[in-house]
Amino acid sequence: MSIKVVLPAAFVRHTDGQKQFASTAENLPGLIADIDQTFPALSTQIKDEGGKLRKFINIYVNEEDIRFLGGETYAFQDGDEVMLIPSIAGGSR
């Protein structure tokens, strides 16, 4: 099983220019662990002092906010496109 992970441009400097990568993570905690291993520089940026994903980062699976899918309990499906998006998007009428 493999998922495609898409990153915002702001993160590319922490991934040696990679805008996306493949992961075999089965869920969100697994994906964060994968990022810890593969892109340690990125890992320090996306987590707060307590090791939790920063509140300004939204996770989308395909077109859906992962919180509507069960959040950390959601099991990634083969071929899922997982996007990390800054929460700056949102909030303009």
Place this chain on the structure above:
Amino acid sequence: MEYSCSAYELKCNECGKRFGNQPLSACPDCLAPLEIAYDMELARVTFTRANITAGPFNIWRYAALLPIPAGFQPDLPVGFTPLVRAKNLGKRIGAKNLYIKNDAVCFPTLSFKDRVVSVALANAQKFGFDVVGCSSTGNLANSVAAQSARLGLKATILVPADLEPAKILNTQVYGARLVRIDGNYDHVNRLCTQIADEYNWGFVNVNLRPYYAEGSKTVGYEIAEQLGWRLPDNVVCPMAGGSLIRKIRKAFNELIELGLVEDKPVRFFGAQATGCSPISTAVKQGTEDILPQRPNTIARSLAIGNPADGPAAAKMIRATGGWAEDVSDIEIVSGMQELAETEGIFTETAGGVTIAVTARLYAHGRISPDETTVVCITGNGLKTTDALSDQYHPERAVRPRLVDFDEYLRELDGAPEPELAEELAIAGVSHVH
């Protein structure tokens, strides 16, 4: 006339790092939203009552505390909308010192978005963007389209496909490229962040957002100035993404810091539709953790299920001792009608939300009748007439003859009072058949 402003630059709210001036909305390190920080010492010299009152009757009188690039020469008279004493509405809802800040008449496209867009596009030009855009539920689309046309910029505007027809038309008429997206506003906005990453376009509410949002401060400056350089006790504000309510407070705080108004606490109250109420839900639950919602309300301009400034708005409301409420679609329509019937102000559905919430705040004793309260109306009802389509029906046409008009009145109002009938008879008008 060229306007001078204080020195300013982008600053991360979370980690405090500064980033100069560039089209950037999120901190590259922690992704927290960026805001504009000013040289407030310089502002003490430039942002004075004398300088402000010598300026034009529009938002550019406050240019010294707006992020306006050097050399920018604004010629669009946006803002300085009326602050209306609302005695009639006040009587109905139990308020004695109620004011309406009426941005339903803001120039050029009848919403408060004209303020933010004028600041955003000044910066878009400075950064050299040929193409500008936005994600919008309507009012922002209208304003970007109109002001881009005037400035000679190409505009690409993305909206949810189910937008109100009037808001679609009011974007197309200015020649903007309108892209309808099969999804809600949150879907549209996510796509726009990706487009902004890929294309060299200036999105006013994405990569130009810190500059754009500062335009909202002018609502706060105007309220204070129009109250005679005083702050109100309370402000009631509609909330979509949660930016406006925070920026009005920022304006008040800047005025206090610079000694232009008396330092006093102002309570802030947020209004949402129950069908999309992530911020009011958080306030009621005593948290600033925003749980996203799937919007389902006629107040589509407030239908942002995952508001970027929601956590900060919820925190601010609670810190000021305010509150947030949400109202049903039926109450929203009643709110629109109430404001129109009492004050002659026709607001869109978002204004219906705000009026209905205001009434509830008084009814529940969260605002006392004597307190000076300003209610922010941010958009015009002509853009959302479909929300009222079930409320009014055309009456039958009347033939152009007095006897037919008499008959018509009797149908509507019943038989005339005896005294009136007698007077009419003396006047030679026969009413009794």
